[in-house]
Amino acid sequence: MAKATRPASDKDASRADMSVALRRQALFWGTAMVLLILFLYVFSGILLPFVAGMALAYFLDPVADRLQRLGLSRLMATIVILFAFVIVLVLGFVVLVPILASQMADFAARLPDYMTRLQALVTNFDPAWLERRFGVDAAGLKEGLNSLLTSGFGLLTSLFQSIWNSGMALVSVVSLLVVTPVVAFYMLLDWDRMIAVVDSWVPRDHVQTVRTIFSDINTATAGFVRGQGTLCLVLGGMYAFGLTLTGLNFSILIGLFAGLISFIPYVGSLTGLVLAVGVAFVQFWPDWIMVAAVACVFFVGQFIEGNILQPKLVGKSVGLHPVWLMFALFAFGALFGFVGLLIAVPAAAAIAVLVRFALSRYLESPLYKGISNEEAPAVARPGKD
Numbered sequence: 001m002a003k004a005t006r007p008a009s010d011k012d013a014s015r016a017d018m019s020v021a022l023r024r025q026a027l028f029w030g031t032a033m034v035l036l037i038l039f040l041y042v043f044s045g046i047l048l049p050f051v052a053g054m055a056l057a058y059f060l061d062p063v064a065d066r067l068q069r070l071g072l073s074r075l076m077a078t079i080v081i082l083f084a085f086v087i088v089l090v091l092g093f094v095v096l097v098p099i100l101a102s103q104m105a106d107f108a109a110r111l112p113d114y115m116t117r118l119q120a121l122v123t124n125f126d127p128a129w130l131e132r133r134f135g136v137d138a139a140g141l142k143e144g145l146n147s148l149l150t151s152g153f154g155l156l157t158s159l160f161q162s163i164w165n166s167g168m169a170l171v172s173v174v175s176l177l178v179v180t181p182v183v184a185f186y187m188l189l190d191w192d193r194m195i196a197v198v199d200s201w202v203p204r205d206h207v208q209t210v211r212t213i214f215s216d217i218n219t220a221t222a223g224f225v226r227g228q229g230t231l232c233l234v235l236g237g238m239y240a241f242g243l244t245l246t247g248l249n250f251s252i253l254i255g256l257f258a259g260l261i262s263f264i265p266y267v268g269s270l271t272g273l274v275l276a277v278g279v280a281f282v283q284f285w286p287d288w289i290m291v292a293a294v295a296c297v298f299f300v301g302q303f304i305e306g307n308i309l310q311p312k313l314v315g316k317s318v319g320l321h322p323v324w325l326m327f328a329l330f331a332f333g334a335l336f337g338f339v340g341l342l343i344a345v346p347a348a349a350a351i352a353v354l355v356r357f358a359l360s361r362y363l364e365s366p367l368y369k370g371i372s373n374e375e376a377p378a379v380a381r382p383g384k385d
Helices: 008-042 048-069 074-123 128-134 138-172 174-189 191-201 204-246 251-260 267-284 288-314 322-336 338-364
Strands: none
Touching (some): 008 322, 048 191, 074 174, 074 251, 204 251, 204 288, 251 267, 322 338
């Protein structure tokens, strides 16, 4: 007996209802997104301690869950974690910050002399050899190198001045040091409860879809914030230790700076390599062995990162393209300042997951397939092959 089929009119009515529901959802979530962006833009000046506290709570939540499994209550686990974190933070301020501040001030004071000596080293070679061999204009080459080094000096001066000013501004904001631990304490204490409450607000018809989306967002964000954050700290320590062994001036400053910006692929190691080799040329020239030793620190660091640390700490769970990540950092930083830099990574992860979800729905919809039954291509998800 042939299976009964629904009339075409019923199918059309069903598709119309789905289309209306989809438009309503798009309108609702689009409005919510606009309101969130407007909220961040209006209150970006006061959000820093609150966003930092939320980020800290998100970072430490797995530790609290593990302590709970070991028998501690959520309150005791939160107290133990934040107490340990405050101790580490205070030790960092007492031990590490004075060293970094001293090296940064010394580096800023010596930078003009370093650039002048480096310029002299580069322009003192005989460019006539290049003119004879390759037809390069010697005077033009020397003028171009002088111009390049002068521009680089201006860029570095502006960069470190901006970093220094931002650092001083952060230190001077008492609310960051007072409000952030309080926000982190309450967020960490109530994290699981808040997640359950938000989950109870989701429309029951779409709860599984929403859970899948937020699971993917959490996977991408956690893979970057926890995995890449740990990787940056380890790399910064490795670079600082290796450069200190070579006897390079400002080794701790350059090594930690290179490690902490290594969340942008190749930018951290390349920036650190250029800075370290530039200082090594001025400090060790004409000892090529020491210059090569400084460069080897970054080559070894890149090898360890790519073959050991990256697969272990991050793996394939991030799913953020480097170009998209850099664009998000620039865009959110320009829109919301330092707060934008804090929310750029989770926002980029959330947007990437939502785009993949929307694309997968589009590829399954009649808008894409039309009247054909061609199979839609698969949309890649983080951590999936």
